[in-house]
Amino acid sequence: MAGVGPGSQTFPDSTTRSEIEQLRDSRQAAELEKRLRKRIQFGTAGLRGRMAAGFSCMNSLTVIQASQGLAKYLRENHGDLVHRGVIIGHDARHNSARFAVLAANAFIAQEIPVWFYSGPAVTPAVPFGVTDMRALAGVMVTASHNPAQDNGEATKCLVPPSSVSFPILTSSSYFKNGCQINSPMDREISESIERNLEPWPNAWTDSPTGQYFNPKTYEELLPRYTTRVWHYSKSTVQNWRYPKPFVYTPLHGVGGLVLPALCRSLGITDFTTVKEQIEPDPDFPTLPFPNPEENGALDLAVETADREGKTLIIANDPDADRFAAAEKVDGKWFFFTGNHMGALLASHLFDSLENIDTDTRVAVLNSAVSSTMLEKMAKARGIYFEESLTGFKWMGNTSRKLEESGYYVTFAFEEALGYMFPEVCYDKDGITAAMIFLSAQARWATQGLTPYSKLQKLFAEFGHHETLNNYFRSPNPETSMVLFDAIRAGQFKSEQKLGSFKILRWRDMTEGYDSGTEDKTPRLPADKSSQMLTLWLDRDVRFTIRASGTEAKVKYYIESCGSSREQAIDAVCDTLRAVIKEWIQPYAPLLTYSKQLPTSSGHILQLD
Known part of the structure; x- marks a missing residue:
C-alpha cells in the first residue's frame, strides 16, 4: 500500500491526516490497527461506514480509490459504452457533496462523461436517471438511514436489461440496467480498486471542469422524475381524488426538497410538514437514529398531528428511498410496518390492473425475509409471485429477468420499508411509494375505509x-x-x-x-x-x-x-x-x- 499511507504526499487531506497523526502520537496502537489494517470492503451495496481517517473508514482517500477502481473497471470491461456516461448524485450528509466531486474526478480521468447532480438529491433519482438517460452507471453518495457519523457510496448501472447491476462507493451503485450491482461484478470491481489505489492526477481537485463534466443534470432530470411519479400514481386510479389531510416528515433529509413541492404542484395542499425536520440537516438534531423503523423516530410527527387534529402521517428516511406511514386509530397511533405497507400497496395496485390486457402476465416479488402475505394475495388474483434474496440488488435484477420472459412486473417490496415500482425505477423509491399510498388512501375513503381498516379486511381474507x-x-x-x-x-x-x-x-x-x-x-x-x-x-x-x-x-x-x-x-x-x-x-x-x-x-x- 506504498504511496497511499497517511504520511504520503498523495494523502493531502489535512483533517484525516491530522487524525491519524494524533492517534500515532498518543500511542493508540489498537485504534490505529483498527483504522489501518483492513480496507473498507466494496460489496454489492457499494461502500458504507463511519466517516473517519483510515483505510477501514469512509473518507476522501477511500472514496477516490473506490471511484478509480470503478471507473477503470468500466473503461476496461464496457469501453464501447462509456460514451453513455455515469450519473453521480449525493444527499445532504456531511462530506456527501465533496465525496461526489471526488468520485466525478475518477470518471473524468477515464474520459467517461459525468452527469452530475450538483445539489442534494433523493436517491431514487439516480436509478431513474440511469434508465431515463440510458447511462452506463450511477453512483449515489449516501448512508441512507444510518447515524450522522456514517456515509457511503452506492453504484447502479444500466447495460441491456439482461445484465446485472452494481453498487459502488458508499451506499448505492447502479449498472446500466438501472439496478444495483450483484455478484460477481462486486468482486471484479473490488479487485480493480486494489489495482488503482494510488490517486491519479487531479484526483483531489474540488472543481471539476471540461467536456466530460455536466453539472446541471439534476435540474433537468428532477422534473422528468416527478412527472413520471405523478403520472404513474394517477394511473392506478380511475378517478383521482385528493387525499385526506396528513403530516409529512423527511427526517431532516432530502425528501423535504421534493415531496412537498410535488404535492403542491398537484393541488394537494392540506398537509403539514414537521417544521423541526423539514430542512436537510446532516446532524439529525432531533433524532438519535434517522430511521423511520426505529421507535421514537416519528415522535415529532405525532406531536404535530395531534396538535393539528390530523390522523395520518407519512414519512421518508433521509435519502427518501424508504417510506413509512402511521394512522390514528381509536385515539392511539398505529405504525404500519413494511410488511403491512407492502400488502396495502399491492392490494391497491392489483385493483388497478383490472383495465389491463387480460393476456398480460403480471408478476410481483418480495424478499425472502418479507411477509408471505403477498404470495397469497398474488395467487388469489392469478398473479405470478417470485421470492428474492434480501435487497433490491436482487429484486431489481429479478424484475428485469422476468420482464425479459414476458412478464409485466408491477411491484416489489422488502419489509424494511422499501418498495419498488418498475414503471419508475428499479430500486426502492420512497417518493413514488408516498404518492401511490396517498392515491390509494383517497380511493379507500370512497369505500368507507381507512388504510388501517383496509389492512384488517386483508387479514380477514388471507x-x-x-x-x-x-x-x-x-x-x-x-x-x-x-x-x-x-x-x-x-x-x-x-x-x-x-x-x-x-x-x-x-x-x-x-x-x-x-x-x-x-x-x-x-x-x-x-x-x-x-x-x-x-x-x-x-x-x-x-x-x-x-x-x-x-x-x-x-x-x-x-x-x-x-x-x-x-x-x-x-x-x-x-x-x-x-x-x-x-x-x-x-x-x-x-x-x-x-x-x-x-x-x-x-x-x-x-x-x-
Missing part, C-alpha cells in the same frame, strides 16, 4: 399475519460468525425441534442447502459471502436469522399466520423466546438485544 423483526447487536463480525457456526454445528434436521416447535424445513442460503426441495438445493442463489438461515416451524411460523451486510447487527424476522391476532402473537413470541434460550444465550452471549419488543400489531413482548 389470515392474520403477525411479525416481529428486530436485531441482536453484535460487538464484531467474529462474534456473529460464532453464532452461525454453532447453529450449523447442531446439524438441525426436519424432525428436530426448536423449543416447543417442530422444525418442518431448514434452508441455509450460505451453504446452499434446503431440506424442503427434492434435490436439497435452494431455489434462490446461495451466497457464501453472507450468513442467512431460515426455518419453517409448525404453528405456521417462519423464522429467518441473518448477519447484516452494512451494520454490526444480526437481524431476525419472525412471522406467524393465525386465524386470530392473539394466536399469531403467541406463536411469534414463543419463537423468539426459544431462539434466545437455545441459540443466543449458549452460543453468543455477547450479542445484546432490547428486553421490550413490539410485534407488528403493537403487542409488547417482555423478555426476562
Whole structure:
C-alpha cells in the first residue's frame, strides 16, 4: 500500500491526516490497527461506514480509490459504452457533496462523461436517471438511514436489461440496467480498486471542469422524475381524488426538497410538514437514529398531528428511498410496518390492473425475509409471485429477468420499508411509494375505509399475519460468525425441534442447502459471502436469522399466520423466546438485544 499511507504526499487531506497523526502520537496502537489494517470492503451495496481517517473508514482517500477502481473497471470491461456516461448524485450528509466531486474526478480521468447532480438529491433519482438517460452507471453518495457519523457510496448501472447491476462507493451503485450491482461484478470491481489505489492526477481537485463534466443534470432530470411519479400514481386510479389531510416528515433529509413541492404542484395542499425536520440537516438534531423503523423516530410527527387534529402521517428516511406511514386509530397511533405497507400497496395496485390486457402476465416479488402475505394475495388474483434474496440488488435484477420472459412486473417490496415500482425505477423509491399510498388512501375513503381498516379486511381474507423483526447487536463480525457456526454445528434436521416447535424445513442460503426441495438445493442463489438461515416451524411460523451486510447487527424476522391476532402473537413470541434460550444465550452471549419488543400489531413482548 506504498504511496497511499497517511504520511504520503498523495494523502493531502489535512483533517484525516491530522487524525491519524494524533492517534500515532498518543500511542493508540489498537485504534490505529483498527483504522489501518483492513480496507473498507466494496460489496454489492457499494461502500458504507463511519466517516473517519483510515483505510477501514469512509473518507476522501477511500472514496477516490473506490471511484478509480470503478471507473477503470468500466473503461476496461464496457469501453464501447462509456460514451453513455455515469450519473453521480449525493444527499445532504456531511462530506456527501465533496465525496461526489471526488468520485466525478475518477470518471473524468477515464474520459467517461459525468452527469452530475450538483445539489442534494433523493436517491431514487439516480436509478431513474440511469434508465431515463440510458447511462452506463450511477453512483449515489449516501448512508441512507444510518447515524450522522456514517456515509457511503452506492453504484447502479444500466447495460441491456439482461445484465446485472452494481453498487459502488458508499451506499448505492447502479449498472446500466438501472439496478444495483450483484455478484460477481462486486468482486471484479473490488479487485480493480486494489489495482488503482494510488490517486491519479487531479484526483483531489474540488472543481471539476471540461467536456466530460455536466453539472446541471439534476435540474433537468428532477422534473422528468416527478412527472413520471405523478403520472404513474394517477394511473392506478380511475378517478383521482385528493387525499385526506396528513403530516409529512423527511427526517431532516432530502425528501423535504421534493415531496412537498410535488404535492403542491398537484393541488394537494392540506398537509403539514414537521417544521423541526423539514430542512436537510446532516446532524439529525432531533433524532438519535434517522430511521423511520426505529421507535421514537416519528415522535415529532405525532406531536404535530395531534396538535393539528390530523390522523395520518407519512414519512421518508433521509435519502427518501424508504417510506413509512402511521394512522390514528381509536385515539392511539398505529405504525404500519413494511410488511403491512407492502400488502396495502399491492392490494391497491392489483385493483388497478383490472383495465389491463387480460393476456398480460403480471408478476410481483418480495424478499425472502418479507411477509408471505403477498404470495397469497398474488395467487388469489392469478398473479405470478417470485421470492428474492434480501435487497433490491436482487429484486431489481429479478424484475428485469422476468420482464425479459414476458412478464409485466408491477411491484416489489422488502419489509424494511422499501418498495419498488418498475414503471419508475428499479430500486426502492420512497417518493413514488408516498404518492401511490396517498392515491390509494383517497380511493379507500370512497369505500368507507381507512388504510388501517383496509389492512384488517386483508387479514380477514388471507389470515392474520403477525411479525416481529428486530436485531441482536453484535460487538464484531467474529462474534456473529460464532453464532452461525454453532447453529450449523447442531446439524438441525426436519424432525428436530426448536423449543416447543417442530422444525418442518431448514434452508441455509450460505451453504446452499434446503431440506424442503427434492434435490436439497435452494431455489434462490446461495451466497457464501453472507450468513442467512431460515426455518419453517409448525404453528405456521417462519423464522429467518441473518448477519447484516452494512451494520454490526444480526437481524431476525419472525412471522406467524393465525386465524386470530392473539394466536399469531403467541406463536411469534414463543419463537423468539426459544431462539434466545437455545441459540443466543449458549452460543453468543455477547450479542445484546432490547428486553421490550413490539410485534407488528403493537403487542409488547417482555423478555426476562
